[in-house]
Amino acid sequence: MTQTQVKGRAEHIDETDVVIIGGGTGGYSTALRAAALGLEVVLAERDKVGGTCLHRGCIPSKAMLHAAELVDGIAEARERWGVKASLESVDWQALVATRDDIVARNHRGVEGHLAHAAVEVVHGSAELTGPRSVRIDGYGDVTARRGIVLATGSRPRTPGLAADGTRVVTSDDALFAPGLPDSVLVLGGGAIGVEYASLHRSMGARVTLVEAADRLVPLEDADVSRHLTRGLKKRGIDVRTGARLVEATVLGGGVRATVRTPRGEVRTVEAERLLVAVGRVPVTDGLGLAAAGLAPDRRGYVAPADWSRLETAVPGIHVVGDLLPPPSLGLAHASFAEGLLVAETLAGLRPAPVDYAAVPRVTYSAPQTASVGLTEAQARDAGHEVAVGTMPLTAVAKGMVHGQGGMVKVVTERGGRVLGVHLVGPHVSEMIAESQLIVGWDAEPSDVARHIHAHPTLSEAVGEAFLTLAGRGLHQRA
Incomplete structure (x- = not known):
């Protein structure tokens, strides 16, 4: 690295192998892998390394969901098992302190990994000044010999609604709004909206969940949506699908919203808090794309010209994380894989492209959902002759113990490989890894059926579904 003295810093790096803009999951995973491969790396982050996932999304939300x-x-102990227990209260400050401690320890861990790898982390906004050059506020210009990685992430979409952090909140600030509301209107029935609806219901709030599509988690298999909706309604969540927000007004004690039903009726919903979870948009403002010869597409994404390298039309500029359009999934674990791919590409290796069909998708609500591969509809639309196997979790002993319903659904080519696996129920987020391997390795039902699943476990239902598809079912027939 070429170094000079710059005011306010011990040293400034004029030139390095790789410059990464954005220190979220995609950015820091790229940095760590590139450094491990012997490349010199400068990572620019205007906030905290770890990004949205660590500080405002995945980690704090899953801590709260736990x-x-x-x-x-x-x-459940009181109502189902005869354990005479009751909830006295929720100490919100203690809960928040535990959540924040978990986030802080993870943050220190990421900082430690980057320091140990000798990644130069610079805190400041960065913009492209050319196809190989970046300017970082308070630091200066840096030239990248090997390439530049764009990893600036996304922000919540707020169509016509002004979030104030108290009455109207987004997924970025919902966890940090003051106290526990008595009632919540959640706008958006994707994974984020469903998780927040589930969380607030568990904490005692009256919850209304509004989704414009005709079903919740509309990108998932239709049977997943059906079982999830049933589970949420059973918990007392007012689920309204095919419904659209007409307007929302902030009042002294909350929010009044008007919602149009699928039949065209207009209904009024009042809640202490409105939580907007209608998706996220890429962050490209101030990135200087034009200076490098790039432009976002009409949706705001920076699309790669070569998906096998995640490289844009400008050679040497790569993209990871939420800046990528579909088929990238906007998921932290997909960003990790993208970071590894780009780092290895910049190091001159030939890594395998990211197989987005084999990336698991999880919703951490109660009940949980977990899926990998194609839905039944996607498989049919792709021209596959499809065979489907299903197994209710309550058909196995451990599912009866949990008593929360749920199901396993396996989508295969008729007489061929497994195309998708879809789970709903308790702890399915921990069960999906097996199915990820099944789909990723192009296994057939008979390949899975020869392996024995422990009894009694929830995973038995997965094993039984494959046994049935292989013509060896014990408790059900194909």
């Missing part, structure tokens, strides 16, 4: 699961367990 607390919600504990609350739900108290109710």
Whole structure:
């Protein structure tokens, strides 16, 4: 690296192998892998390394959802198992302190990994000044010999709604709004909206969940949506699909919203808080794309010209994470894979492209959903002759123990490989890894059926579904 003195810093790096703009999951995973391969790396991050996932999304929300699961367990113990337990109260400050400690420890871990790898982390906004040059506020210009990686992430979409962090909140600030509301209107029935609806219901709030599509988690298999909706309604969540927000007004004590039903009727919903979870948009403002000869597409994404390298039309400029359009999934674990791919590409290796069909998708609500591969509809649309196997979780003993319903659905080519696996129920987020391998390795039902699943476990239902498809079912027939 070429170094000079710059005011406010011990040293400034004029030239390096790789410059990464954005220190979220995609950015820091690229940095760590590139450094491990012997490349010199400068990572520019205007906030904290770890990005949205670590500080405002995945990690704090799952910490809160774990607390919600504990609350739900108290109710189940009392109502189902005869354990005379009751919930006295939720100490919000103690809950927040535990959540923040988990985030802080993870943050220190990421910082430590980057320091150990000798990645030069610079805190400041960065913009492209050319196809191989970046200017970082408060630091200066840096030239990248090998390439530049764009990893600036996304922000919540707020169509016509002004979030104030108290009455109207987004997924970025919902966890940090003051206290626990008595009632919540959640706008958006994708994974994020469903998780927040589930969390607030567990904490005792009256929850209305509004989704414009005709079903929740509309990108998932239709049977997943059906079982999830049934589970949420059973918990007392008012689910309204095919419904659209007409307008929302902030009042002294909350929000009044008007919602148009699928039949054209206009209904009024009042809640202490409106949580907007209608998707996210890429962050490209101030990135200087034009200076490098790039432009976002009409949706705001920076599309690669070569998906096998995640390289844009400008050679040497690569993209990872939420800046990527579909088939990238906007998921943290997909960003990790993209970071590895780009780092290895910049190091001169030939990594395998990311197989987005084999990336698992999880919703951490109660009940949970977890899927990998094609839905039944996608498989049919792709021209496959499809065979489907299903197994209710309550058909196995451990599913009866949990008593939360749910199902396993396997989509295969008739007489051929497994195309997709879809799960709904307790702990399915921990069960999906097996199915990820099944789909990713092009296994057939008979390949899976020869392996024995432990009894009694929820995973038995997965094994039984494959046994049935292989013509060896014990408790059901194909």
